[in-house]
Amino acid sequence: MRASLQRARSFAARLVGALHSRRIDEDIDAELQSHLEMRAELLVARGSSHDDALNEAKRMFGNRTYLKEEARGQELLPRVESLAQDLRYGLRLLRRNPGFTVIVVLMLGLGMGLNAAMFSVFHQVLLAPLQLPHGDRLYMVSSHARSVGDARRAMSGPEFRDFRDQNTVFTGVAAVIPTFAESWTGDGEPRTVNCTSPTQDFFNVLGVRPLMGRTFSAAEYANLRNTSLILSYKFWKTQLGGDPHVIGRVINLGGDPSTIIGVLPLMPDLYSDADIWVTLSTEPSWDFMNWRANKFLDVVARLKPGVTPQVAEQQLTTILRRADGEPTDVQAQLTPVRDFVVGPIKRQLDIMMMAVALVLLVTLLNTAAMLLAHSIKRAPELAVRLGLGASRARIRRQLLVEGVLLSGAGGTLGIVLAEIVVAAIRHYSAASLPRMDGLALSGPAIAVSLGVVALSAVIFALLPGTLLQLDLAAAFRGARTQTGRAQRPFGGLIVAEIACAVVLTVGAGLLVRSFLRIQSVPLGYQPERTVSAYLRTNYDSTDGYPFWENVLGAAASVPGATAAAISDCVPSARAASAIVRFADRPNVPGREPSTEGCWISADYFKALGVPLIRGRYFSDHDDAAAPPVVIINAEAARRLFAGENAIGRRIAVSYLSLGSRSTAEPRMREIVGVVSDLRQRAVDLPPGPAVYMPYGQDETYHVLNSMNLYIRGTGADPVALGRSAREKIQALYPNQPVERIRGMREVIATSIARRTYAALAMTGFAVLALLLCGLGIYGVVSYVMQQRTREFGIRMALGAQRSDVLIDVLRRGGVLVGTGLVLGAGLSLLVTGELSQLLFETGATDPTVYLGTALVLAATGMLACLLPALRASRLDPRSALGLQ
């Protein structure tokens, strides 16, 4: 009771003091002045001269300004003035310890910068609302069936029409051909552009209004030969210079003059790669839209208010199962548009976010450890200030100000760094990440970073404050704690830091090991000397044959070329799907084996270096007039013919893609060759069964539209070969685009780019964490060594050997590192399961990686202990004891 009364009174007095601070200043001045005069008077009485006496009095008194501030500190509530003083003092202190300051600010800046940048990406891609009105009611419709492998299946034209005509759950539904290429000629260099083709209602379903002009009319949707088109915002800006009078302009698309009728706003969420939008007609419709097995359409629908996705799925499943030839267990599946767009990347982003958060955690732990060591070094100084009458609150405030200064500087640096990192991400990975248009350092990211800054400032300030309270007595005794008592809070920090670093290193190890495995995977072909290029043409009839023969002739005649071929497939990147039916056994509709399928020219396998196992390659004689033939790979021979000789057997191949313009029963083909397996679809997918057919025998002629050219050479620079080929081809066909000229090694690198990024980024984070860890351990051990100098001196004076001291330090360090390792390994086991999607032929508990991590961390930790320990063991015991 009395205590609180006293507190209240003292508070009131300070309040009054605060209100009258100038009077108080004068009061203190007067009192100190009177003191000095009295002292001087006494000295004069003892025989000093007046001036000497005054100087002596001042000398005896000491630093008046400082004392005045200290005395006044008793009067004032924390005020701007004293805050400025704390700031000045803090700045002076940080300037006096430039190494410490720079390291802490750099660490904080790096940690926070990475975090803010990564969180911006994370926010932009995964969290930011779709830029479509009521985007949460938009769903993508697909199907899956356990009996045929359960993979996500796109929809066919008839399925879309059934949905559109029979559903009662959508306010609107539209189908889209997600992307196909067309040539754009007549405006400079011939190029190919990405087209996206939606059915009527698409723009209404999405709620997208054109920026300029209009969208397609019903009449345009109903015209198979419609030539009007709409531009994407990006294409309009980058290719047509944002021309304000672009509506009505005619450009040559796929050889036909087409009129621009509208420009869309930026659409970062769906089909952001589209350059040009053209109509997809359903009534009347293309043949390829009428074949139920030809599943290549995206279907996007807007759910009616009050209808749940489950109810809609049930109804659509019923609709799907009414059709003939579908697996009986087929299920419709609704995927929110957001998941559809970000699904493939979500796990990877989650992991990156976790990794960066761990890096930040390591940073903060490390900073806390360094600040702790730093402020304990200052304990004697703080104790003196305490003794002079500074309150604990005042000292804590001083520490808080220093913490805020450090973390503020770190945070500022962090935001600058984050801007740079975000710009780099925007620049380098805009293509590999969805929804990246308009990526910027986001408000929430800055807010989170500032929150972390504030929090860390408080922690930094309070941690040493708390410790100081514990250790104040020791500080009074004389600056050197004799025992390991002060080490305890460090132990926890170091262990936590190591545990985090272990998790990051294990993650990086797993990704790098996967990456190395993928690099050494047998591809089944020889990519080194082969170049690929892409040609989009306007041929969809027999006219295409002479064209492609000329292209192949031109390519083969390039000096240094040994083989030239074309195919619709890109090895390690893309292959179409096909369904196989047999001539000599019953075929169950909906259960036919599915394979990879490619249309190729005669020298495809020679150009890629794929060995023939049995039979023969195609020749130029396998053309439209010749008997239909097919080559299969070893995997297909094994799966479809159980290892029996497949040569001479007959199969029919139904091509599942945009290319299937025919609903006619496909022809039976004789198998004439078996080639060894190559990784056709992706480097990280094992080769599946595959069938290859001569492009001259595509009775739909559709493949003539779009082909990849492969040229094998003798030289080391296949890309030069590609460029020469382009010159030769364009000499014959000046309007023919020849694009994406890339060595096959580059094609492979692109196909695994996401894994490469993940492995690189994670390795970067792990190295950073390791560095921080090493730095932290080094700093803390150095500090503890300094604290124990006297103890070591005594022990060595009493006969301990240098090696004893060394062993003692390493033993203590070893315990910390060991504990951190065990803890980190346990944590890793818990979380690396999340990585499994990104791993390749590497278990999430791969012992090599765990062992390697343990070795790397143990080495880092012990090295960081060893350096200060060596210094300690070289102590001269006498000087350590202060005897010299």
Next chain:
Amino acid sequence: MPRNDALQGTLDLLVLKTLAQLDAMHGFGIALHIQQVTSGALRVEEGSLYPALRRIEHEGWIASEWKTSENNRRAKYYRLTAAGRKQLAREEQSWAQVVKGVGALLRYA
């Protein structure tokens, strides 16, 4: 309870006791008194005295007013309050305990 750090507590005790003996005195006088009475064994750092006086005043144990000194100089005079007297008693008692304890330890050897 007020804080009880060894150093501060000791200075508080010296100041309070001095004021109990001298009735009212200025800072310089207090410092001089302590030095003389202890035959120079205890010399109060003048720098720590004034902050301590401020603090003690705010605890309500002493009060101050400006007066004219014996040799006609203006000085701030401090005197003990009733609360100060009680605090002095408490501190004397706890000091006695410390002395007793230290004494016992010294005799033990």
